Amino acid sequence: xxxxxxxxxxxxxxxxxxxxxxxxxxxxxxxxxxxxxxxxxxxxxxxxxxxxxxxxxxxxxxxxxxxxxxxxxxxxxxxxxxxxxxxxxxxxxxxxxxxxxxxxxxxxxxxxxxxxxxxxxxxxxxxxxxxxxxxxxxxxxxxxxxxxxxxxxxxxxxxxxxxxxxxxxxxxxxxxxxxxxxxxxxxxxxxxxxxxxxxxxxxxxxxxxxxxxxxxxxxxxxxxxxxxxxxxxxxxxxxxxxxxxxxxxxxxxxxxxxxxxxxxxxxxxxxxxxxxxxxxxxxxxxxxxxxxxxxxxxxxxxxxxxxxxxxxxxxxxxxxxxxxxxxxxxxxxxxxxxxxxxxxxxxxxxxxxxxxxxxxxxxxxxxxxxxxxxxxxxxxxxxxxxxxxxxxxxxxxxxxxxxxxxxxxxxxxxxxxxxxxxxxxxxxxxxxxxxxxxxxxxxxxxxxxxxxxxxxxxxxxxxxxxxxxxxxxxxxxxxxxxxxxxxxxxxxxxxxxx
Numbered sequence: 001x002x003x004x005x006x007x008x009x010x011x012x013x014x015x016x017x018x019x020x021x022x023x024x025x026x027x028x029x030x031x032x033x034x035x036x037x038x039x040x041x042x043x044x045x046x047x048x049x050x051x052x053x054x055x056x057x058x059x060x061x062x063x064x065x066x067x068x069x070x071x072x073x074x075x076x077x078x079x080x081x082x083x084x085x086x087x088x089x090x091x092x093x094x095x096x097x098x099x100x101x102x103x104x105x106x107x108x109x110x111x112x113x114x115x116x117x118x119x120x121x122x123x124x125x126x127x128x129x130x131x132x133x134x135x136x137x138x139x140x141x142x143x144x145x146x147x148x149x150x151x152x153x154x155x156x157x158x159x160x161x162x163x164x165x166x167x168x169x170x171x172x173x174x175x176x177x178x179x180x181x182x183x184x185x186x187x188x189x190x191x192x193x194x195x196x197x198x199x200x201x202x203x204x205x206x207x208x209x210x211x212x213x214x215x216x217x218x219x220x221x222x223x224x225x226x227x228x229x230x231x232x233x234x235x236x237x238x239x240x241x242x243x244x245x246x247x248x249x250x251x252x253x254x255x256x257x258x259x260x261x262x263x264x265x266x267x268x269x270x271x272x273x274x275x276x277x278x279x280x281x282x283x284x285x286x287x288x289x290x291x292x293x294x295x296x297x298x299x300x301x302x303x304x305x306x307x308x309x310x311x312x313x314x315x316x317x318x319x320x321x322x323x324x325x326x327x328x329x330x331x332x333x334x335x336x337x338x339x340x341x342x343x344x345x346x347x348x349x350x351x352x353x354x355x356x357x358x359x360x361x362x363x364x365x366x367x368x369x370x371x372x373x374x375x376x377x378x379x380x381x382x383x384x385x386x387x388x389x390x391x392x393x394x395x396x397x398x399x400x401x402x403x404x405x406x407x408x409x410x411x412x413x414x415x416x417x418x419x420x421x422x423x424x425x426x427x428x429x430x431x432x433x434x435x436x437x438x439x440x441x442x443x444x445x446x447x448x449x450x451x452x453x454x455x456x457x458x459x460x461x462x463x464x465x466x467x468x469x470x471x472x473x474x475x476x477x478x479x480x481x482x483x484x485x486x487x488x489x490x491x492x493x494x495x496x497x498x
Contacts, residue, residue, distance in 0.1 A: 013070045014077070016137040021078070025094045027130045033097075036347045037129035038354075038372045038393070040121035041139055043339040044365050047151055047331070051468025052458055054154045054451055055122050056185045057146035058112045058431070059441065064138055065107065066437055070098040105131050107432040110375065111442075112150075113188055113450030114427060115458060117387060117473045119409050120375045122147070122339070124428055127435075129346065136341045144337040145178075146185035152331050153189025154451060155306045156324055158463055159313070164192035165322045166208050168301060169329030182329035188447050190455075191324075203444050210238040210271065222249055226256040234265040238299060241284075242274045250284045254291045269297030269320070277302065278315035285318035297321050305332060306465060342368040345393060354393045358486045365410055369475065370483055371395065375427040378418045384457055386416050386472030387427075395478045400424065406474030409483075416472040 027033045046053050075095040083089045105127030110116055122143055125132045157165050167186040173179035183199035193206040200207035211229055219225040226239050237260060241249030250270055257267030270288075272280050277300050288296045300312075301323035309322055326332060345354040356370035371391030376398070378385040388406045390397055398404045401420055408414035431439040442450075461469035475483065 011067070011069065011071050011074065012064050012138065013068060013134075014074050015141075016134060018081075020134050020137055021090070023133050024098075024130045025090055027133070028094050028097060029091070033128060033130040035129045036127065036350060036352075037132045037343060038124065038126040038345045039132050039136070039341055040344050040369075040373055041123040041125075041143055041339055041341045042119055042121045043144075043147075043337050044118050045338065046118055047148055047334045047337055048155060049468075050151065050155060051462040051464070051471060052115045052151070052154075052455075053117065053147060053337075054150040054189055054454070055110050055114045055116045055143075055147055056112050056150035056188045057143040057181075058109050058123075059184070059444075060142045060146065060181070061107075061109070061123065061139055062431065062437060062439065062441065064142070065103055065105075065135065065432060065435075068103045068135070070101060072099065075099050101131070103131060103432075103435040104128060105135075105432060105435060106430070108374075108428040109431050110427045111429060111447075111450065113447040113454060115454040116147075116427075117471050119369065119473060120387060120389060121373045121428065124373065126372065140339055140341055142181075144339040146181055146188075147339070148331045148334070148337040149182045149185035149329065150189035150451070152306075152328055153186040153191050154455060155465065156304075156309065156322070156328060157190030158455060159306045159310045159465070160322050163320055163322060165190070165324055166299075167191045167194040167196070167328060168323045168325035170194075170196045170325075172326040173329040179329065184444070186328055187444060188451055190448065190451055191328075205444070210236060211240055213240060213243045213273075216240065216243040223252045223255065226252055227259070230256050230260050230265075234260060234263060236268065237265070238268045238271055238297070240271045240273060242272055242280075246272065246275055246280050247283055247287070250287050254287060254293065257293055257296070258291070267293060267296055269299055271299040271301065271323070272319075273301050277319065278312050278317040281312075281318040282316065299323055301325065303327060310465065344369065344371050344373060356394070356482065356486065358483065358490070360487065360490055367483075367487065369409060369479070370486060371479060373428075376424050377427055378422045378424045379457075380419075380422060383459060384471070385418055385422060386474065388418070388474060388476050389479065390476035391479045391482070395476070395482065397426075398476050405477055406472060407477060407480040408474050409480070412480065412484075414474075416474065 075098055078090050078095055081089040105125050108124045110122050170179045173182050180199050183194040183196045184203050187205045193208040195209045197207055199205055216222055216225040230237055239253040241253055253270050260267050281298050284298055297320040299321040300319040304324045305327040342359055343357045345356050347354050358370045359368040361367050372393035373389050374392040376388045386406050403420045404418050405415050462471050
């Protein structure tokens with residue numbers, strides 16, 4: 001599987017926000033650059049008002065971090081930037097330090113294709129605070145977008161069921177990388193193929209496609225167009241039938257399909273791209289079956305998403321394959337995931353004790369969780385019990401030999417007990433150690449399969465589109481207590497006042 005360098009062939013170090021570099025110079029100038037820090041990348045609310053989210057983007061993150069370095073051209077550009085006094089924004093000694101920097105952080109992450117939930121860290125970065133800070137923006141850019149699209153694709157493919165979904169979004173995607181990253185993420189989420197040929201080459205995704213309306217319009221008649229396509233590419237005949245009159249187009253496709261049979265080929269099917277897809281697919285199925293093309297597929301497209309597909313299925317639509325473009329690759333109903341990257345702990349040197357950090361807010365949902373977080377997923381023979389966020393550095397994991405409780409970080413009155421001896425899996429796994437990649441990257445097809453397995457493990461009420469059940473995620477009790485203490489202390493509230 002290829003990655004970022006195959007797409008852009010340029011260094012990515014400057015793909016960051018300026019304030020990451022101004023903070024980096026601040027750390028460097030104040031002697032804090034090598035202080036140890038722990039940052040967590042997470043989101044606060046599941047997208048699309050859904051009950052789950054599918055983690056994606058780690059492959060791109062690995063490519064980025066593996067090649068992270070500042071070139072002489074990068075620092076030469078930074079040297080041209082000025083402050084409001086017209087003088088250089090960055091000191092030359094700092095730029096020299098960037099030029100000599102080697103990535104040295106530890107990175108842990110939840111594998112792609114895993115079902116994840118609000119407040120759970122998808123990526124944890126620990127190491128020199130200067131380096132942790134520099135990578136923030138691009139990590140958020142990658143993980144936010146690909147996780148969003150993988151989740152949208154999972155929702156669409158779950159509704160489609162056994163009927164394959166094809167991703168047709170290249171021409172409507174948000175730029176080149178929006179198209180490529182969306183194709184990759186959509187495949188992780190469950191689509192069967194893409195129309196994007198470069199994505200097929202780079203990522204090994206199956207590619208599918210046939211002809212457009214312009215092909216039909218370039219001939220004097222629709223029949224001539226279908227016949228010409230059958231002569232040119234007899235082993236890929238899915239005829240687009242709605243250029244003029246849809247049902248007449250189906251009859252013309254059947255006529256050419258019968259000629260194809262005489263040459264030893266078989267018409268694959270027809271595509272509907274406009275009109276009443278439920279009615280037209282039902283009538284088309286009748287025509288195809290009556291003509292002996294029971295195996296011919298009916299492909300449907302035209303601004304589809306999970307809600308429209310679900311509605312069409314309820315209407316009895318006879319559609320075998322769903323082509324989804326704009327509303328998938330642009331995540332039409334929610335343009336961004338809203339993931340954040342927050343500091344959880346810091347220490348001056350490796351041998352020092354970690355000092356917990358918390359970010360407060362007037363909105364409870366925006367108050368961060370301190371510590372070096374890990375996510376433990378508990379399960380039984382009946383399925384998943386719930387996820388616990390615990391501190392790995394100071395408080396340590398919960399005692400699995402005793403019944404424990406997970407406490408909702410947004411509402412302490414909401415709790416769930418986990419029975420003693422419950423089986424569990426810690427979700428964050430090592431990706432980099434001191435800047436060296438230690439993770440055996442799975443094939444994209446295996447990541448896609450992981451998504452399917454994870455979705456099957458979720459209770460159907462969590463997967464439903466409308467008003468899904470909320471999967472239990474909470475803090476380990478000691479971490480909850482520490483967080484509350486830090487909140488009270490920050491507000492100057494004493495023990496007697498609590």
